[in-house]
Structure formats: C-alpha cells, structure tokens
Amino acid sequence: MRAPFGNQQSFERTYAKSERLVGKVESKERAHHRFYRMLVINQPFRQLFKVPYSGYNDSFIFQNHGLSSYSSTLNSHTHHVLANLGFSSRNIRRIDMFGSTRITQHLLGLKYVYYIGAHEHLLMTQKNVAGLGFMTSSRMQHLKFIKDQPFRNQNRLVQAEMGNSEQYFERPTIVKTSQQTFRDFYQYQVELRARTTGPHYLYLPKVRLHGVKFYINGRKLSSLYSGLGTEMIPVGNLQRNQATTITVKSTKKLPDPASHVDGINAAKFDRAANTLNRHQLKLQDNNQLDWHGGHFRGKARATNQKRILLMSMPYDKGWQVKVDGRNRPVKKVASGLVGVELPVGTHRLAFNYHIRGLLTGAIFSLVGLLLLIGTVVLKRTGD
Numbered sequence: 001m002r003a004p005f006g007n008q009q010s011f012e013r014t015y016a017k018s019e020r021l022v023g024k025v026e027s028k029e030r031a032h033h034r035f036y037r038m039l040v041i042n043q044p045f046r047q048l049f050k051v052p053y054s055g056y057n058d059s060f061i062f063q064n065h066g067l068s069s070y071s072s073t074l075n076s077h078t079h080h081v082l083a084n085l086g087f088s089s090r091n092i093r094r095i096d097m098f099g100s101t102r103i104t105q106h107l108l109g110l111k112y113v114y115y116i117g118a119h120e121h122l123l124m125t126q127k128n129v130a131g132l133g134f135m136t137s138s139r140m141q142h143l144k145f146i147k148d149q150p151f152r153n154q155n156r157l158v159q160a161e162m163g164n165s166e167q168y169f170e171r172p173t174i175v176k177t178s179q180q181t182f183r184d185f186y187q188y189q190v191e192l193r194a195r196t197t198g199p200h201y202l203y204l205p206k207v208r209l210h211g212v213k214f215y216i217n218g219r220k221l222s223s224l225y226s227g228l229g230t231e232m233i234p235v236g237n238l239q240r241n242q243a244t245t246i247t248v249k250s251t252k253k254l255p256d257p258a259s260h261v262d263g264i265n266a267a268k269f270d271r272a273a274n275t276l277n278r279h280q281l282k283l284q285d286n287n288q289l290d291w292h293g294g295h296f297r298g299k300a301r302a303t304n305q306k307r308i309l310l311m312s313m314p315y316d317k318g319w320q321v322k323v324d325g326r327n328r329p330v331k332k333v334a335s336g337l338v339g340v341e342l343p344v345g346t347h348r349l350a351f352n353y354h355i356r357g358l359l360t361g362a363i364f365s366l367v368g369l370l371l372l373i374g375t376v377v378l379k380r381t382g383d
Helices: 008-031 076-084 102-108 138-142 150-162 266-277 287-291 358-382
Strands: 037-042 110-116 121-125 133-136 173-181 186-193 198-202 212-216 233-238 243-250 261-264 295-302 308-314 319-323 326-328 331-333 337-341 345-353
Touching (some): 076 308, 102 150, 102 266, 133 295
Parallel strands (some): 037 110
Antiparallel strands (some): 173 186, 198 233, 308 337, 319 326, 319 345, 331 337
C-alpha cells in the first residue's frame, strides 16, 4: 500500500473549524426541539486527503444528522429506498449525499445544504421540509419502488402520501438533440423547453458518472456530481416555457439524456407539502435522538384520510412502538421505511429499538462463561 500520510496539525485545525460551523446549525435546531437533516459539502476537509475522498461518513465525524453512509452493514432498506429515489450509489455498501430533489428533501427532512469553503461558507435553507415523520394516506403501506425509475417513484410517493392521482412531474418538451463522437469522448446535447415551473433534473440510469461532465447553458456543474455512482443531476429551477440546453461529455457511451429529464410542478407539490406538514410527528425531546437514536417519544394526530405515520428511517424488525401505552405493529411502508397505522385522533407514541438476537446472544455467552468456569474448577479439583 502506498497511501500517503496527511498532516496532523492541518487535520486538527480543519476538523475543529468544521465541527464548530456544523455544530452551530445543529444546536439551533436542538434548541427549538426540531429534527432536520443537513448535507455538508466540506471542501477544506476533503482536501486534507491526498486520495479521492467522498465523505460518506462525515455525519458521524461531525455529529450531524446526515444521509450518506459507507458500511458493510448498511441497512438494505436504506439503500433500496434512497437509491431508487435518485441518490448516488455505487454498490449496496454505500449511499452518497448527492441526488436529492425537492420531493426527497421534504420526505427526509433535508433542510440545510451547507457548503464550507476555505474562506467563504454558504448555508442554504430548504423550504417545506418535514421532520422525522408525518401522517400519510393508507396507500403508503402498498407503495413499491421500481429500480432505475426515480421520477416515477417520486411521483408515486407523493400520490401515496396524499392519497390522490395528481401528476407532480411534467416532462419538458424536447426541441432538439444531437450526439457527436470525438477521438476521446462522446458529447450529447439536449435543447428543451420547460412545461412547468419548478426544479428540473437529469437521471442517467445504470451509469457510473465518474468521468462524465455536465454543462447547463454552457456552465459546468461541480465535479462533485461526477462521482462513482449515479444520481439526480440538477438542471435548474426553470420557469414554464423557459429554454435550456444540457450538454454532457463522457468518456463512455451514455443513454440518451433527452429520455431521462423531468421537472417538478413546484406549485402543485408545495400545496401537497403544506398539507403534509400540518400532520407532522411532534417530538417530545429532540435532544434524546442525539443521545440515543433508538429511543424517542412524540405525538401525532391521525385523520380519516391520513392514518399511516411515515417515518424517514429504515424499516427494521428491531423497531417497536407503543401507542398510548399499548404495543402497535411496525409496518414496512414506502418500499422500506418505518410506518405505523394509527386510529383517528391524537396519540402519544414511544419508539424503541431492540437489537435482534441480543438476549439470545447474552444467554449463550453467559452459559459459555459458566461452562468455562466449571471446567476450570473441575480441573483444579481433579489436580
């Protein structure tokens, strides 16, 4: 291995500064007993490393509520849900922070995008995002995501949340397309006209974006989007009838970009988000999540139209919930998230996570220890 060593003093200084900046935002939310997630793009910290650094587990390092993870034990439901909603993923062990849309920002409570630079910092606040959970229609428990179709999955997600058949995406009109092959790269160009006002995105399925460059109206997007996975690429917040040109340069052949671009009807979705936000889970003590994420309490109000509490955390059989002091089954909803069906009315909820097999493992360990002690005692007695 020839991995280069970094500078310890530079690491300490950069870490301390980054922790202070991220901590200010986190403490603000804790003071108001709110739960939100944050995407942190920490350029000085990334530049400390002499090899490519993706920052998958930075949220653990800086103790903020994030999304990305790189672990051999990554929950399969986490990967399934986020990858099929358009977040970057190279394989089943990793989920990157890039690839959010206005819809997934709402679902996951992704309120902040924090760019930390060498000298300047930019904190962007997203509007209309939910907290840790909110009430949805009963259709949520039957929702299944389809691989490599994030636009369709997100549209069906909002429909299931609201219990309607509205179309929240509108594909733009493709005015012109072209493809050119050069000696060492392919170039694709799409001229489009938006059919709705709202954020537009490009998603190229089954393609690792390493070595792929994106240009919107001639302006190059950050190289952060040219990672090792594939994710939603932001085209821009377009006005209805606005013309835009997407240019993609790649060292490998790609699917036709013109077939993989779509836009969110912002006004229609914001109306849905405003409705859903009125039915959020109200946490009793947000700080408890920071100390022990497996045990927390809150209140939620169910109506005839909204009976399923959708939690933005991965389904696992270890989760248990009590509603008004009584055990209630935890359901897998939205193709891999935690859900609880509630009777009409306002309820107190207590969530607890128990590691499966912990008690059995402890019993076997205890039996093994007793047998070991017994063997030692018998041996000494025999001697």
